[in-house]
Amino acid sequence: MDAPADARRCAVDIGGTFTDLVLVDTHTGSLYIEKTPTTPDNLWTGIADGLRRAQVDAAALAMLVHGTTVGLNTFLEKKGAPVGLITTAGFRDVYEIGRVNRIDMYDLFYRKPEPLVPREHRLEVRERIGPAGEVIEPLVEDDVRAAADHFRRHGIRAIAVCLLHSYANPAHEERVAALLAECYPEAQVSVSSRLVREWREYERTSTTVINAYIAPRVSAYLAEMEAGLAGMGYRRPLFIHKSSGGVMSVRTAQAQPVHTIMSGPAGGSVAAAFVGRQLGFENVIAFDMGGTSTDVSVAWQGELRVTAEAKFERHPVMVPMVDIHSVGAGGGSIAWVDPQGALQVGPQSAGSVPGPACYGRGGREATVTDANLLLGRLRPASLGGAMTLDRDLAREAVAAVARSVGLDVTAAAAGIIRIVNTKMSHAIRAITVERGLDPKDFALVAFGGAGPMHACALAEELNVARVVVPVLPGAFSALGMLAGDVRHDAVRTRPQPTEAADPASLAGEFEAMEQELAAVIADEVGGQVPVDFQRFIEMRYAGQEYVVRVPVPAGRPFDRDLLADVRADFDRLHEQAYGHASSTEPTEIINLRVAAFGRLPRLELPPLPAGGEAPPDSALIDRVECIFDHAAGPLPTPVYAREELLAGNRLPGPAIVVEKGATTVLNPGFHLTVSERGHLVIDREGR
């Protein structure tokens, strides 16, 4: 890609309620955001509308990135295509048997995830490959043809193929795909080893089936969008945001739509890491608090933590995704009193309809938003001016809860906030402390409608050093989509004792994976971009199950010394994560992983005009009484308009900063500095 670095870029992120469109033009120094209602029945119409409304000249765009929920919604709403599954003879039920576990162990009526392929459409072919990739029984090709006939007869055109040990040797799966292409060319085939070269047959099957299930809809939708954009004059490749936090081409997304399943939320994580890097913070907690839930994720030493163990409604999906931990706590979370008399918050949410009591849309139950309003942290007109919040309704709702637990209204409101903060802090602990990371080494990047309101309290709770409220906290995921690179991942399961491993053959494996990935990237961007690779070896102590992902140092010859260093790093990471390690214990190599990044021109955010330490007078728009700590009572608190703040301005807490779609609450004991690019950097006093 030869696009100039200062060209215009646009991201379109479709959410359940709104479609966010962000346009960055560093040439003119503009950062533009447009929110349009999502049009679920014809998504492209809504997007096209937004582009027109934002007066985007598609022909002048250097890059357009799209975060899509079509794949996820197709899955969640169970509106995918009928799928047929081809398995190794004797194993068609692996997909239905699953892992036999009962997560809710006292539930006598526990249900497994409903298979997306009914048993009569799970067909077996005779073949067998062994754990070392050896062919034990050749593929009986007539079985494949018979399966194709069956699927054709039943009008099934989405086919998933998952054979045992295909991660070790995909030859039979590839042959099945080739035969299907020959005798049933209309079928859209998903092949497990093309999606994930890792062991665990149930999880790989589930991943492949979901891919097949959502592929027809995602493909059609992306084709429509591509054509529509071309009609508007867009001439560059359309990129689709991946769950792993990078982007891919439309063609790849059509073949492997399972990579889009966390497309949107991953954008927020990427953006948080991006903003962190810009500000010089390598370790970042992304804290995205919305109306119904809070998503948290971590970037450690500049890199997003990625997992391949995600589940959706108990269906495992084994492809790399940003490791996002969700908790049912948001602005709309309802406060209630359980039969034991305990005050609870969430996970039920008032959603946007009827919404919190203070919205005046018929909601009667007290929510976190109502509590914030009563405590003075949220201003009655602060939701973008479109709606005025009703304090009386909020008070009435919170009072009902307060009575049942014997507290006064303010104490109950403060309690609701404390409890929801506790839940969110446990979510953050789960992705930091439980993995051996100390929150005090992190900056908390707070976004989403409610994130900036709770960030200071969480920073205190978790002993986080620093809070950042970035620009565009209300459309932050879309911003992240512009900050990513083209990303593709490869994995090979190659179990072997580390001590006996042959460095040359490992190096060969890595190089082969890298070549494959580089070719994909070159093909996708239609030219040359610099490609960086990160290699990882996943190891464990011999006999353990869980692996630790160890980065392989770059730029060194792959030899015994390097392996010894990787081994030493493994001990260190194991100790860090789990509190013990043993350098004398034998270890095993399990998986080789490569992440390839096709580097796109760096996103530059426009700078904010500079000002002095004191904010301009125009920024101070109000003074309110606000409660931060119930015991301390209300404090006089100035309210600032964010759009009036200048780079270099400093505000001491307590203070409130309002902008369209978000409110930042600066607690006493914190002070805020506006960064060069407009991010609000919040530090605790005395640190």
Add this chain to the structure above:
Amino acid sequence: MGSVDPVTLEVIRHGFVAAADEMKINLMRTAYNPIIYEVLDFSVGLFNEDGDMVAQAAGLPIFLGNLTPSVKQIMADVGVETMEPGDIYLINDTYSVGTHLNDVVACGPIFDDDGTLLGFAASRAHWLDIGAVSPGGWTTDTTEIYQEGIRLRSITLYKGGKPVRDTFQLLYDNVRYADSVLGDLRAQVAASHTGARRYRDLVRRYGRDTVRAAVAEMFRQAEAESRRLIAAIPDGEYYAEAFMDDDGVGTPNPKVAVTVRVQGDEMTIDLTGSSPQVRGPINCGYAATLSGARIAFKAVTNPFSPVNEGTFRNLHLVVPDDCMFNARRPAPSAVYGLILMTLCDTIFKALSQAIPDRIPAAHYCDVCAHFLFGTDPRSGRPYLHVEASGGGWGAAPFRDGESTLIAIADGDTRNVPVEILENRFPLRVIRYALREDSGGPGRFRGGLGHYRDYLILDHDAALTTTQERSQMPAWGLFGGKPGAPNRVVINPGRPGERVIQKCTGLPVPAGTVVSVQTGGGGGYGDPLERDPEAVRLDVVRGYVSPQAAEREYGVVLDPQTLEIDAEATRARRAAMAGTGTSAPEAPPTRGR
């Protein structure tokens, strides 16, 4: 005693639950053996200074009741006044803590900065081996506990943070696969430290008195909730009984007799009438029996909420002195879980008289554990593959039973993926499939069991397994019929085919096929009332054979198209109803 406001209470409650979860993750992720990280045969908990459970994260429901007695036994044996920070004690003694010797508890006291005892952090994990007569334990034919491994009762593993050499040496010399077992023990110790750290964090943050008050209030609230839920069950005395196959060494049909008395907000589970202690290893210690009673209690009250000591204060358990549910020295109890699972189902059966719309039919009722072991010809090293199997669950009053789920004693227990298993062990799985016709017929059908067939590769291996309840398989309710029984078939369909219910160390030479065939769940309601369309779909899907559709459900299908022959179905069903072919079966009556 301090006091606590409702908000701080909630914050502290979350803190304890999160601390227990963190202990669980820590243990799981660093354990060496699949029985911990896949089977999740462990539990962790935090206890107050009296040894009462404040929070627990159980891998298995079967451990619901018996961590508390473990902690209390250690307190009594060692004396809290002699304990110091950094101590870790071990206990696995069946007669104090209920379970078999493989389940070893590691427990450490937690002290405040000023030396005040705050409580305990404990973990129980199934050790791959404990030095029994046969690798892995789980013996089906032992007659004394001395054959089942080494007993540890409140043994010091660490004193003041320092490892006790004697203890480590003793363990190292007396268990098989010692390196990997000690790896698991390290994980247990790390989990205890994690729990202790989190407990201290809470105390530092909120103060000792506040935390104590919060714990007392958590107990009180949990108790109030349990009382409310038991009060909603009609008062009465509900009796049910069931029979085991045998005790492994020839005692036929030990009886499980359950009387559930509900009176106001109290529930008593009385096992009077159950078989006396038996010679074989199915006996169960009192503390484990208590777990079984608690599982049933929890399932019919509040299955989804966290538990603490208060949850069970209105549950009473009565067990006669001489009873297989009250093992006394030197009774063997290597496979104590078998009667426990039947106990749960029998309690449910009794309660089906009181709350018929909330109780499913019986499930396959055994984890159908199998152990394959030998020497790996590739490496020359001994190996042991352990697996718990899923089976069919009973039909609910409102829908079919679930297929191939783990039994009630286990919970978030997973099978071992075939691809991982074949990498690790000289075994090949040649079939892993649902077992047609294993679900008990009923208006709602029982869930299906499975076939899991192993081929022994290039070496002579041995098999230990239990497959209980062949004679009284998962019963149906209200006209539903029983599911197929559990069994292992050696070389199915080949010369030398034989059916196994229990065996210890049975030789299975190279080339042998070991087919683990788990049972189905019982049906609910009269099969003749099942929607013919549902029967047809079951046949299309291969859950039910066309023959069984006709024989059990009276649904006749066209053999070619599998369409319902409405005429023939009506006739068939009328005939069956007339002759009572499908009438509910009376439970078999057998002497003890």
